[in-house]
Amino acid sequence: MGGCFGETQLPPELRLVEQQEMDLWRAEAHLYLPQVYENYKKNLSQAKRDLLEENQRFPWFRDYGPIRDEFLKLLKEGEELQQRLQIEKEKKRSALLDQFESLQEKINLLSKLTILYQGKPPLRVHLTKAELLLTEAKLLLKENRLIASEKKCPLVETHLHKVQEGLYPILARYQHPEWIAKWKRWAQETIDESRQRDIYSILIIKAEKKLILLKKGEPVKTYPVGFGKNGWLDKLQARDHATPEGKYHIIGKNPRSKYYKALLINYPNEEDRREFERLKRKGLLGKKATIGGSIEIHGGGKDHLTYGCIALDNASMEELYYKVEIGTPVTIIGARDERNSLSLALTDLQKKDEEKKNP
Amino acid sequence: MMRTMRYFLLSLMILVLLAGCGKKPTQEIESTQSAVNAVISEGLGKYAPEEEKKLKDAMAAAMDEVKVQDGKTFKNYDKAKQMLADVKKMAEEMKAALPAKKEQAKQNALSALEAAKSAVSEAKALLAKAPKGKGTAADIQALSGDVKGLEDSLAEVSGLIEKEEFSEAANKANALKEKASGVSEQIKQALEKVKGAKPAKK
Numbered sequence: 270m271g272g273c274f275g276e277t278q279l280p281p282e283l284r285l286v287e288q289q290e291m292d293l294w295r296a297e298a299h300l301y302l303p304q305v306y307e308n309y310k311k312n313l314s315q316a317k318r319d320l321l322e323e324n325q326r327f328p329w330f331r332d333y334g335p336i337r338d339e340f341l342k343l344l345k346e347g348e349e350l351q352q353r354l355q356i357e358k359e360k361k362r363s364a365l366l367d368q369f370e371s372l373q374e375k376i377n378l379l380s381k382l383t384i385l386y387q388g389k390p391p392l393r394v395h396l397t398k399a400e401l402l403l404t405e406a407k408l409l410l411k412e413n414r415l416i417a418s419e420k421k422c423p424l425v426e427t428h429l430h431k432v433q434e435g436l437y438p439i440l441a442r443y444q445h446p447e448w449i450a451k452w453k454r455w456a457q458e459t460i461d462e463s464r465q466r467d468i469y470s471i472l473i474i475k476a477e478k479k480l481i482l483l484k485k486g487e488p489v490k491t492y493p494v495g496f497g498k499n500g501w502l503d504k505l506q507a508r509d510h511a512t513p514e515g516k517y518h519i520i521g522k523n524p525r526s527k528y529y530k531a532l533l534i535n536y537p538n539e540e541d542r543r544e545f546e547r548l549k550r551k552g553l554l555g556k557k558a559t560i561g562g563s564i565e566i567h568g569g570g571k572d573h574l575t576y577g578c579i580a581l582d583n584a585s586m587e588e589l590y591y592k593v594e595i596g597t598p599v600t601i602i603g604a605r606d607e608r609n610s611l612s613l614a615l616t617d618l619q620k621k622d623e624e625k626k627n628p
Numbered sequence: 629m630m631r632t633m634r635y636f637l638l639s640l641m642i643l644v645l646l647a648g649c650g651k652k653p654t655q656e657i658e659s660t661q662s663a664v665n666a667v668i669s670e671g672l673g674k675y676a677p678e679e680e681k682k683l684k685d686a687m688a689a690a691m692d693e694v695k696v697q698d699g700k701t702f703k704n705y706d707k708a709k710q711m712l713a714d715v716k717k718m719a720e721e722m723k724a725a726l727p728a729k730k731e732q733a734k735q736n737a738l739s740a741l742e743a744a745k746s747a748v749s750e751a752k753a754l755l756a757k758a759p760k761g762k763g764t765a766a767d768i769q770a771l772s773g774d775v776k777g778l779e780d781s782l783a784e785v786s787g788l789i790e791k792e793e794f795s796e797a798a799n800k801a802n803a804l805k806e807k808a809s810g811v812s813e814q815i816k817q818a819l820e821k822v823k824g825a826k827p828a829k830k
């Protein structure tokens with residue numbers, strides 16, 4: 270073995286190790302296993318220095334045996350590093366895919382919720398940015414740039430957090446025992462009144478986007494409905510695009526409405542007026558704020574956005590219009606129990622946040 | 629005595645000659661290092677990371693050779709000098725090729741931005757066809773927020789290009805194009821839903 274290689278004739282293992290080191294670098298070993306890779310690099314530098322020193326000796330005394338062993342050892346070390354790297358990357362890839370799935374679920378959930386509450390600052394803008402960043406992360410993963418992809422996830426979270434911050438106060442009502450109890454009471458009173466007086470009554474449940482027609486206290490027909498862009502909110506003033514919550518009755522019927530047929534309700538009622546005055550006194554509404562009115566149940570289509578009215582498909586409106594009359598009670602509530610869709614969505618979001626904090 | 633003196637002088641001359649060959653190439657090290665630093669500071673790592681690694685490795689190898697000679701009694705830095713010269717040449721060649729690489733990355737980012745712009749414009753044009761205010765579909769109202777988000781992000785891509793973050797800009801623009809196409813599709817579906825139905829109010 271001694272004197273096999275001249276200064277220009279290098280051990281073949283050196284080229285192999287150099288190639289291996291390049292492959293490891295390309296595979297981003299310096300990012301995934303920085304300490305181990307640094308060690309490997311240090312050993313490689315040492316082996317190269319040893320080779321240089323050996324080359325400096327008088328040719329008759331050169332012995333490349335130990336140098337070759339050093340490079341062989343390095344090759345083995347590099348192979349082990351490659352295997353560890355592969356495992357590390359697989360782990361990261363799988364964790365990233367899980368994270369993507371969880372973020373996508375959250376985006377989908379928030380997307381549904383922001384259809385009826387877009388709020389200010391515009392929550393949909395943040396939601397779109399979150400979705401964009403998630404798409405970026407997915408594209409980076411496709412290019413095998415796992416670390417760059419991973420760095421996008423907290424940015425997605427930041428935008429989603431802004432959406433949640435905007436939504437939580439709105440959705441919290443649908444989880445709050447006092448609100449639920451009040452809505453339950455109103456619903457029960459409406460059912461009882463319908464039973465006792467043997468009349469039709471209308472119960473509108475926002476969380477379910479449903480209008481239930483009651484007769485003798487029993488549901489006889491359920492219609493899907495739509496609201497305004499702030500449909501999840503209780504109406505407080507004119508032009509807030511919210512739908513009022515409370516106990517009302519029909520005060521007018523319009524067979525030739527611009528929106529097919531319409532049933533006018535007595536919003537604002539006494540309670541609405543008291544609440545409006547209270548909020549105004551407290552300075553929670555603008556000085557020029559007015560209470561609004563002309564809230565109707567009308568046709569036009571359940572998928573249409575209203576300014577606070579309740580919209581039905583024309584066929585449903587046709588049916589409903591002729592079943593009810595002036596004086597028919599109309600009760601609008603947020604939800605009829607604790608396990609409503611919005612409360613469940615909120616719980617789901619809170620659970621996801623909790624899981625993230627304590628994985 | 630004369631003979632001894634002659635041997636002494638000869639040995640001295642040889643020693644002086646050897647010492648002359650063994651002078652550490654400090655100037656070469658400095659000029660090579662500065663050529664390497666120059667090309668790295670111009671963004672070699674950003675536009676050609678593999679080249680940056682090769683350059684750094686070559687510099688380290690040359691410095692290893694210098695260190696080996698540093699530790700010897702009879703130093704010979706000829707090989708180290710050659711290696712340093714090679715590294716310097718490599719750094720200068722890489723520096724010369726860098727503007728073209730930068731330009732290529734810039735063009736890639738700009739063309740990705742153009743594609744994203746046109747996808748966002750398509751979404752905007754579709755949205756413009758939808759009914760406004762009262763009677764619009766809830767989905768469409770929400771999607772207008774999405775389009776606003778897309779427009780904001782287009783500005784972010786332009787900002788990244790200005791900051792010469794071309795790779796990041798191209799990636800963002802590609803994501804933007806994908807999302808804008810999705811939004812266009814959703815707008816089309818929402819428009820289909822409202823077709824034929826009467827508008828709602830209040």
